[in-house]
Amino acid sequence: MARTSGSHSEITGPRLRAAAQALFARHGYAAVSMRRIAAEVGVQAGALYNYIPDKQGLLFELMKSHLDELLAAWEALPKGTGARDALEAFTRFHVRFHLDRPDAVFIAYMELRNLEPANFRAIEALRRRYETVLEDILRQGAAEGAFDVADSKHAAFAVIAMLTGVTTWYRDEGRLSRAEVEDLYWSMVRKAVSA
Amino acid sequence: MARTSGSHSEITGPRLRAAAQALFARHGYAAVSMRRIAAEVGVQAGALYNYIPDKQGLLFELMKSHLDELLAAWEALPKGTGARDALEAFTRFHVRFHLDRPDAVFIAYMELRNLEPANFRAIEALRRRYETVLEDILRQGAAEGAFDVADSKHAAFAVIAMLTGVTTWYRDEGRLSRAEVEDLYWSMVRKAVSA
DNA sequence: AGAGTATCTGAACGCGCGTTCAGTTCAATC
DNA sequence: GATTGAACTGAACGCGCGTTCAGATACTCT
Structure with missing residues (x-):
């Protein structure tokens, strides 16, 4: 469950979706890596899996x-x-x-x-x-x-x-x-x- | 230069283009590997580079x-x-x-x-x-x-x-x-x- | 028969992929 | 100030990627 006032950066979930949407639109789903998305959010790739089950x-x-x-x-x-x-x-x-x-x-x-x-x-x-x-x-x-x-x-x-x-x-x-x-x-x- | 009557299988060039076209259309350029295309042509991946400079x-x-x-x-x-x-x-x-x-x-x-x-x-x-x-x-x-x-x-x-x-x-x-x-x-x- | 050459194999290269996870950090709670 | 637990790091996993190339193969030409 996401917190209401986070410890490290908060609001990572929405930022993840926004970054993924922009990158998928620009380069295509298959051409964008989880690490690339994570970099956009300002986080390591593993952290994304707190918000999504997988890339698909x-x-x-x-x-x-x-x-x-x-x-x-x-x-x-x-x-x-x-x-x-x-x-x-x-x-x-x-x-x-x-x-x-x-x-x-x-x-x-x-x-x-x-x-x-x-x-x-x-x-x-x-x-x-x-x-x-x-x-x-x-x-x-x-x-x-x-x-x-x-x-x-x-x-x-x-x-x-x-x-x-x-x-x-x-x-x-x-x-x-x-x-x-x-x-x-x-x-x-x-x-x-x-x- | 392609020969007019080949040694191993001939007409590989056109078959390569046909296979790539079908696979790119079905799965997308980024999602199709050279090895997948080669398999469709009936050849190893390296052989494709006799006909194209690179995937791009x-x-x-x-x-x-x-x-x-x-x-x-x-x-x-x-x-x-x-x-x-x-x-x-x-x-x-x-x-x-x-x-x-x-x-x-x-x-x-x-x-x-x-x-x-x-x-x-x-x-x-x-x-x-x-x-x-x-x-x-x-x-x-x-x-x-x-x-x-x-x-x-x-x-x-x-x-x-x-x-x-x-x-x-x-x-x-x-x-x-x-x-x-x-x-x-x-x-x-x-x-x-x-x- | 022998030389020449177009074609292809099979292995290797370095690299980045998606995903996992033990361990660390830190605000909130008691 | 000890405990909790969500958020995140950093390293690792096995794997497949595009591409290269020495060597094998099989055909044509002389």
């Missing part, structure tokens, strides 16, 4: 907490009624959430193949739940005649891929503000599924 | 030849005149080309961070050239009034991200044929940039 468990926890947070944040969002409003809310939410967590997003998309089978299945299930959110919006909109989407599942994949791609080029110092980026993507998504 | 050079060559082929294939394609036809040609070409080479695509998008700086710059330049192809199509179409695209550069990023995403879900045994997948994406791209 560290990766899994980073990915799981990211997806848990993603789903929780979406569910906490106040919803409108129509499919069009829901799609706009989803688009803006997705762009904003992903721009706020570039490292976590990168890891969640790139390190799937480094998960052990059981962990992989758990993460895939969470991701699938999120994809289903958009899929349901598109299906409902198509049923109402608001959208022209023949295949809501694959359309959802296409839209999510497009939106997630924002993390590959957006920079805070760049020409576009976050609001402008949201508008840009919403304009493309809206037209792409329009009747 | 192998990765670089895989990525470079993929992007060279991509650009060459696009340039070899017969072109129509208008922006709309060009966009349709690009969309269908991109989907088809990427579905034909899932492993190479995966590597080219995921292993960028494992490239040494000089190699990274070379690969990025090729990727940038390809993005510019679409960017120019969108800009021309916007100038002609055929498209409504305020920012052709970022719209190009968004479209390419959407199209490349096809490799994450398409399976040959799946419900949709390649032609149907092309149609699905073309329908979304066409509407997304339409005036």
Whole structure:
């Protein structure tokens, strides 16, 4: 159990997760050693095992907490009624959430193949739940005649891929503000599924 | 220099590249050892160094030849005149080309961070050239009034991200044929940039 | 048959990996 | 001031890594 006021350095747990997230995102899970992470935290490698079961468990926890947070944040969002409003809310939410967590997003998309089978299945299930959110919006909109989407599942994949791609080029110092980026993507998504 | 009819097993070079491509795509560059690749080829690890300078050079060559082929294939394609036809040609070409080479695509998008700086710059330049192809199509179409695209550069990023995403879900045994997948994406791209 | 050469083996190199653990440090508690 | 126990160190464990290279092998060419 962690103490409330530590002896040596305290708050090592959160710093461990932050350091691992940054390093995994930058260099990849397989290319980052426990010693490298420990150095970032300012500790010897062995000390990390007071906070994690092993390296694989560290990766899994980073990915799981990211997806848990993603789903929780979406569910906490106040919803409108129509499919069009829901799609706009989803688009803006997705762009904003992903721009706020570039490292976590990168890891969640790139390190799937480094998960052990059981962990992989758990993460895939969470991701699938999120994809289903958009899929349901598109299906409902198509049923109402608001959208022209023949295949809501694959359309959802296409839209999510497009939106997630924002993390590959957006920079805070760049020409576009976050609001402008949201508008840009919403304009493309809206037209792409329009009747 | 490779011989035209070998002594021990011959054609080791191409088999090496094929094995490395499959393994890198499945497990990641950093997670695949030279000994693992050698075992796949049916040879000891040392023998691989008759064909490559080192592991990094192998990765670089895989990525470079993929992007060279991509650009060459696009340039070899017969072109129509208008922006709309060009966009349709690009969309269908991109989907088809990427579905034909899932492993190479995966590597080219995921292993960028494992490239040494000089190699990274070379690969990025090729990727940038390809993005510019679409960017120019969108800009021309916007100038002609055929498209409504305020920012052709970022719209190009968004479209390419959407199209490349096809490799994450398409399976040959799946419900949709390649032609149907092309149609699905073309329908979304066409509407997304339409005036 | 003999020379030449492309190919590959098998062993070795130094190194860093993930993980474990006995022992040390030190704030909090009694 | 003695005891507790979480946090951490530092060394060690076996192992696999990328790469090198002397020597063996098996083919082509003269």
